[in-house]
Amino acid sequence: MTTISASEVNKLRQVTGAGMMDCKKALVEAGGDFDKAIELLRKKGQKISLNRADREAQEGAVIAITSADNKTGVIIELNCETDFVAKNADFVAFAIEIANLALNNKPSDIAALKSLTIGNLTLEQRILEEIGKTGEKLDISSYEILDGNNIVSYIHAGNRIGVLVSLTNPHSEANAVAGKDVAMQIAAMNPIALDENSVPEDVKQREINVGKEQAIQEGKPAEMAEKIAMGRLSKFYKEYTLVNQEFVKDSSKTIKKMLADTEQNLAVVGFKRVGLGA
Numbered sequence: 001m002t003t004i005s006a007s008e009v010n011k012l013r014q015v016t017g018a019g020m021m022d023c024k025k026a027l028v029e030a031g032g033d034f035d036k037a038i039e040l041l042r043k044k045g046q047k048i049s050l051n052r053a054d055r056e057a058q059e060g061a062v063i064a065i066t067s068a069d070n071k072t073g074v075i076i077e078l079n080c081e082t083d084f085v086a087k088n089a090d091f092v093a094f095a096i097e098i099a100n101l102a103l104n105n106k107p108s109d110i111a112a113l114k115s116l117t118i119g120n121l122t123l124e125q126r127i128l129e130e131i132g133k134t135g136e137k138l139d140i141s142s143y144e145i146l147d148g149n150n151i152v153s154y155i156h157a158g159n160r161i162g163v164l165v166s167l168t169n170p171h172s173e174a175n176a177v178a179g180k181d182v183a184m185q186i187a188a189m190n191p192i193a194l195d196e197n198s199v200p201e202d203v204k205q206r207e208i209n210v211g212k213e214q215a216i217q218e219g220k221p222a223e224m225a226e227k228i229a230m231g232r233l234s235k236f237y238k239e240y241t242l243v244n245q246e247f248v249k250d251s252s253k254t255i256k257k258m259l260a261d262t263e264q265n266l267a268v269v270g271f272k273r274v275g276l277g278a
Contacts, residue, residue: 004024004027004028004032008027008032008034009023009024009027011034012026012027012034012037012038015038016038016041018041022041022044023037023041026038026040026041026044039206039210042210042214043209043210043213043214043217044217058079058080058081058141058276058277059079059080059081059082059083059085059086059276060077060078060079060080060086060095060141060159060276060277061077061078061086061091061092061095061159061276062075062076062077062095062142062155062159062160062161062162062274062275062276063075063076063077063078063092063095063096063098063099063155063159063162064099064153064154064155064162064163064164064274065096065099065100065103065153066103066151066152066153066164067103067151070150070151070152070171071147071148071149071150071151072103072106072145072146072147072148072151073103073145073146073151073152073153073164073166073272074099074102074103074143074144074145074146074164075099075142075143075144075153075162075163075164075272075274076095076098076099076102076113076140076142076143076144076162077140077141077142077143077162077274077276078091078094078095078098078138078139078140078141079137079138079139079140079141079276079277080134080136080137080138081136081137082136085134085136086159087158088134090133091130091134092159094126094130095159097118098113098123098140101113101116101118101123102143102145106145107143109143110140110141110143113140113143114127114140127139127140142274144164144272144274146164146166146270146271146272147166148166148167148269148270149166149167149168149169149170149269150166150167150168150169150170150171150175150179151164151165151166151167152164152165152167152176152179152180152182152183153165153183154180154183154184154186154187156184156187156188157187159276160275160276161187161273161274161275161276162273162274163183163184163186163187163271163272163273163274164183164271164272164273165179165182165183165186165268165270165271166268166269166270166271167179167259167266167267167268167269168265168266168267168268168269169263169265169266172263174262174263175262175263175266177262178258178259178262178263178266181247181249181258182242182255182259182268182271183271184248185242185245185247185248185255186242186271186273187273188248189245189248190273190275191240191241191242191245192240192241193240193241193242194241194242194243194268194270194271195237195241195242195243195244196237196241196244198241199237199240199241204233207229207232207233207236208226208229208230208233209229210229210232211225211228211229211230211231211232211233212225212226212228212229214232215228215229242255242268242271243255243256243267243268244256255268
C-alpha cells in the first residue's frame with residue numbers, strides 16, 4: 001500500500017475542499033498521484049474546485065504591462081524566498097524593469113530574456129547581483145508575451161496575479177474599461193480556455209467520463225448516462241470557459257454578451273494569466 005503523508009492529505013484538502021478521510025482514501029487509491037486523486041474525488045461526486053491556485057507557491061511579484069500602442073503585452077514572474085523581500089519597493093521595481101526589458105526586446109523564452117543586457121550586465125548577472133543584496137534566491141519562473149490588435153493588462157492582489165487580454169477592436173476608452181473588467185474576471189475566475197472550442201480534447205473526454213460515472217452512481221440508467229454527461233459538459237463550459245462565464249459584475253450577462261453590448265464586434269481573441277507560484 002502506498003504510504004501517504006499527512007502533509008499530502010492536507011494539501012489535497014486545501015486544493016479541493018474535500019474531507020480529510022476522503023482525501024486520504026483518494027490519494028491511496030491513486031497511488032499518491034495528486035491529479036488522479038482529484039479526478040477520483042470528482043467521480044465520487046465530491047464538490048471540489050478546479051482552481052488550483054492554492055497549491056504551494058513561492059513568494060515574489062507578477063508584473064503585466066503593455067506597449068504604448070497597446071499592440072503587445074508581457075507578463076513576468078520574479079520569485080524570491082520571503083514575503084518581506086517580495087513587498088520591498090526595490091524588488092518590485094526590479095521586476096518592472098525586467099518586464100520592460102522583455103517588452104522592448106520580445107525574447108523567445110526565459111533563457112533568451114536572461115541573456116539580454118541592462119547597462120553593462122546581462123539580466124542573469126543582474127539577478128546574481130540582486131541575490132547578493134537581498135540574501136535570498138531570486139529567479140524568473142514565468143514569461144508570457146501576447147501580440148494583437150488591442151492588448152489590455154491587469155495586475156491583481158498586490159502583484160500576485162498578472163493578466164493580458166487581446167481584444168478585436170482598436171483601443172478606445174470604452175473597450176479599455178471592458179477589457180480591464182475581462183482581465184479582472186480572468187484573475188478571479190481562472191478560466192481554463194477562451195471558449196468551448198478551445199478546451200483540449202482530453203479535458204472534454206475527462207469531463208464526459210466524470211459525468212457518466214456520476215450519473216451511474218446516482219442510479220441513472222446506463223443508456224441515459226451519455227446524455228446526462230453531455231449536459232454536464234455544457235455546464236462545465238459555462239463555468240470554466242471565459243466567454244461563457246457569467247460576468248461577475250452583472251450575472252445577467254455572459255462575458256461574450258457584455259463585450260457585444262460595449263462595442264459592435266468587440267470580442268476576446270485570447271488571454272494569458274500568470275498566478276504567483278501556479
